[in-house]
Amino acid sequence: MRLTILGSGTNLHPTRAAAGYLVRTDHTLLLDFGPRTLSNLLKTGVNRHQITHVLFSHFHADHFSDFITYFFDAMIYTKYQGGQRAPLTVVGPRGTARLFRILFASLPGFSEPPFTVRFKEVSDRPFWIGATRICPRTVTHSPGLHCVGYRLEYKGKALAYSGDSEYCPNLVQLCGDADVAILDCSYPANRPGPVHLHAGQCGQVASEAGVGQLILSHFYPMAERFDVKSQAAVLYGGVIRKGKDLLEIRL
Ligand SMILES: [Zn+2]
Ligand SMILES: [Zn+2]
Numbered sequence: 001m002r003l004t005i006l007g008s009g010t011n012l013h014p015t016r017a018a019a020g021y022l023v024r025t026d027h028t029l030l031l032d033f034g035p036r037t038l039s040n041l042l043k044t045g046v047n048r049h050q051i052t053h054v055l056f057s058h059f060h061a062d063h064f065s066d067f068i069t070y071f072f073d074a075m076i077y078t079k080y081q082g083g084q085r086a087p088l089t090v091v092g093p094r095g096t097a098r099l100f101r102i103l104f105a106s107l108p109g110f111s112e113p114p115f116t117v118r119f120k121e122v123s124d125r126p127f128w129i130g131a132t133r134i135c136p137r138t139v140t141h142s143p144g145l146h147c148v149g150y151r152l153e154y155k156g157k158a159l160a161y162s163g164d165s166e167y168c169p170n171l172v173q174l175c176g177d178a179d180v181a182i183l184d185c186s187y188p189a190n191r192p193g194p195v196h197l198h199a200g201q202c203g204q205v206a207s208e209a210g211v212g213q214l215i216l217s218h219f220y221p222m223a224e225r226f227d228v229k230s231q232a233a234v235l236y237g238g239v240i241r242k243g244k245d246l247l248e249i250r251l
Pocket of ligand 2: 010019060062063164218
C-alpha cells in the first residue's frame, strides 16, 4: 500500500493544501478531496482517470471542494475529448447520495455522465474495494454532522485516517494496531479548540491504539507555531512524523 499526502493543511492554509490523501493498493483511491489537493494529485503523476473511488469523511469544504473541478474535468474529458475513464464510486457518510444528486442536477455540465457513477453511504460496516478492506467508523466532529474515519487494510497492512475528529473511543478503535495512523492535528496542545484533536490528544490516541507510526496532519496555521511533534510525544513513544504535502509512505 502506498500513501501520498496530497494536503496536510486546512481551508486557507498559506503553504499547505487542505485535506486529501492518495492511496494506491490494487485500486487507486482518494481519501477526501479538499482545495488545492487536485494540483498535488497531478504532481504525483498518477492517471487521474484511473481513480475508482473517492471516500469522503464529511463535507466541510476543506475536505471536498476540489471534487467539483475534478468531476467537471472528467465530464469534458469523456464527453468532448474522446476519453474513457473507470467507473467512479463516491463513498461518504449519510447524506452523500442526496448531496451529489442535488449538485449534479444543479451544476451546468454535471448531468448524464458517459461513465458509471455510483454513491455508497457508509457508517460502521466494513466493505471491500477489490482486495482492499475498508472499515469506516463514525467519529465525533461538529454537532449534528455525520463524519466517518476510514481504516484501509491491504496485504496485511493497515492505514487509519481520522477525518476530522475530537478525541472519542471510536477513533481509538479505528486506529487499533494500525501500521500508520493519520490524525487531525488542527491545534497545538497549548492552544486547544473545539471539534478537532490537538497534538497531545493525537499522541494519546496513537498510544491507546498502539499504532506503529503517527502522522500528524490537518494543520491550522496556529499549529505551525509550536512543536506539535514533541507535544504528541508526551504520551506516545512511537515514530511521529509531521505530514507534508506530497510526502509518500509505503506500508
Ligand atoms: Zn470538518
Ligand atoms: Zn477539516
